[in-house]
Structure formats: C-alpha cells, structure tokens
Amino acid sequence: MLTCKDATRLMSEAQDRPLSVGEKLQLEVHLAMCRGCSNFREQMNFLRLACRRFMQRRNGDDDGSSPS
Ligand SMILES: [Zn+2]
Structure with a gap:
C-alpha cells in the first residue's frame, strides 16, 4: 500500500517518465481510496x-477560441 508521499511522488514522476504497470496499479488503488491525493492529481492536471495553454499562446499558436 502506497503512502500519500509515495503517491504524490509517483504522480510527479509520471510527468517525466512512463510508470510501470505495477506503479500505475498501486497509484490507481491509492487514488481510489484517498481523497487528498485524488484532489492533488486534479490540481496537477489543471496546472499542466x-x-x-500559456505556452501555446506565447508561441502564437492560439486558435482564437480563448478570450484574451
Ligand atoms: Zn493519499
């Protein structure tokens, strides 16, 4: 069973490298049971x-669908 610390570490590592099947499974199990970590993941996805979007706008790739 992962601790919250392990779970958050895996979530941030997942940004940089693919997680193994075992790691993904443990993470999913933890997220299913832990409200705090599942909120953390939502916030991280939102930030990402x-x-x-910010980088796209800077690169002039904005498709005009967002108000500026
Ligand atoms: Zn947790």
Whole structure:
C-alpha cells in the first residue's frame, strides 16, 4: 500500500517518465481510496493544462477560441 508521499511522488514522476504497470496499479488503488491525493492529481492536471495553454499562446499558436 502506497503512502500519500509515495503517491504524490509517483504522480510527479509520471510527468517525466512512463510508470510501470505495477506503479500505475498501486497509484490507481491509492487514488481510489484517498481523497487528498485524488484532489492533488486534479490540481496537477489543471496546472499542466493551464501551463500548456500559456505556452501555446506565447508561441502564437492560439486558435482564437480563448478570450484574451
Ligand atoms: Zn493519499
């Protein structure tokens, strides 16, 4: 069973490298049971999306669908 510390570490490592099947499984089990870590993941996904949109706008790739 993962601790919350292990779970958050795996989630951030997943940004940089593919997780093994075992790691993914343990993470999913933990997330299914832990509200705190599942909130953390949502926030991280949100930040990643926001960051990507910001970079796209900087690169002039914006498709005009977002108000500026
Ligand atoms: Zn947790």
